[in-house]
Amino acid sequence: QVQLVESGGGSVQAGASLRLSCAASGLSLDYYNVGWFRQAPGKEREAVLCITSSSTTTNYADSVKGRFTISRDNAKNTVYLQMNNLSPEDTALYTCAADLTPRQYCSDYPDVAMTDWGKGTMVTVSS
Numbered sequence: 001q002v003q004l005v006e007s008g009g010g011s012v013q014a015g016a017s018l019r020l021s022c023a024a025s026g027l028s029l030d031y032y033n034v035g036w037f038r039q040a041p042g043k044e045r046e047a048v049l050c051i052t053s054s055s056t057t058t059n060y061a062d063s064v065k066g067r068f069t070i071s072r073d074n075a076k077n078t079v080y081l082q083m084n085n086l087s088p089e090d091t092a093l094y095t096c097a098a099d100l101t102p103r104q105y106c107s108d109y110p111d112v113a114m115t116d117w118g119k120g121t122m123v124t125v126s127s
Contacts, residue, residue, distance in 0.1 A: 002027035002116050004096050009121030012086060019080040020121060022096030023043060029072070033099040034079040035110050037091035038123075045095075047106035050078060052064075054067045058106035063089065095120035 008020040035050035047060035051071040053085065056062065057070050066081075072079045079096060097114035107113035 002029065002098055004098060004116060004118035006094065006096055006121040008116045009094060009123045011126065014087050014125055015126050016086050016125070017082070017084045018086065018123060020044065020083070020094055020096075020123075021082075022079040022118060024077045024079075024098065025095040028074075029079070029098060030074045030076055031102055033103055033106050033113075034070075034072065035097050035099070035106065035109070035114055036079075036081045036094060037097060037114075038090075038094045039090040039120075040089075042114045043092075044064040045111070048094075049081065050110055052104065052106055053102075054104075055120075056105065060110060083123070086123070088127050091123060091125050093120040093122050 003025045031053045033052050036048045038043040050058040051070045067085050069082045097117045099113045100115045
């Protein structure tokens with residue numbers, strides 16, 4: 001089991017950038033996939049991006065292509081979500097999750113695959 005704590009959220013204007021962090025404790029994430037998810041007010045949770053232990057990434061959300069990137073720093077046991085050119089449509093609770101079943105690739109069903117979840121950090125983008 002791993003504990004995940006997100007940080008870096010906040011309120012920004014459209015066009016701004018934010019970098020979210022997902023810090024893990026209790027277990028090294030070196031060998032596991034980690035994903036970022038978001039849930040906008042009144043909407044269902046959606047998967048955004050996933051990164052494998054070898055830093056191969058999978059994008060699940062067309063709306064963030066070219067704007068969001070995921071990366072990891074195994075020395076810090078932390079995964080990041082860099083978000084650029086934010087828009088009001090990106091307003092959501094952003095949550096990271098770890099898939100503690102070793103996989104070579106990020107799952108096609110990330111909601112099912114992830115085994116451990118953080119509590120999230122809120123991002124609010126105003127126009």
